[in-house]
């Protein structure tokens with residue numbers, strides 16, 4: 624799972640406070656296997672570090688080793704090494720990964736479905752409702768917007784990276800995957816019908832924020 628945090632980094636007599644880092648989030652296949660792969664720190668801190676080298680407060684070689692040890696420490700803190708020494712990115716070779724290849728079809732199907740849901744989200748006249756697993760919302764509900772994810776149907780983060788975290792860690796990031804479904808009034812009536820018991824017991828919930836009204840089924 625992606626993680627992030629802040630660390631103080633000391634270079635010579637300068638302390639860079641609260642340098643933001645995050646890991647398990649970016650995977651350029653080009654540098655797979657190198658120390659620090661999959662981890663990032665904030666650019667202004669990097670610029671500051673390079674400036675300190677330029678001013679002779681430390682050497683480039685020392686800075687490299689510092690960054691490498693920072694990366695290793697963070698990784699150890701997050702328990703990446705629980706099962707012994709695993710090289711950076713060794714679980715997924717840049718090409719021909721059987722795990723990634725095996726998940727490709729399912730990934731593509733989910734991404735395609737998400738694309739459709741987001742397009743429908745742009746069309747509230749025809750799709751005025753959204754449902755999660757159990758709860759019905761109006762399309763205009765803030766919960767629905769969060770659930771559907773990006774407003775742009777074409778928005779994508781980084782396909783190779785998303786596939787990788789999906790295949791290896793079963794992460795369905797809201798950047799590319801939605802678990803909500805847009806509904807027409809007819810869809811809602813049908814869904815409600817399948818979720819209403821023979822004695823009228825409701826196996827669904829209506830969102831308390833947007834309070835959708837249930838459309839009547841046409842017969």
Ligand SMILES: [Zn+2]
Nearest residue numbers: 715720722723
């Ligand atoms: Zn892989």
Ligand SMILES: [Zn+2]
Nearest residue numbers: 760764830833
């Ligand atoms: Zn709602």
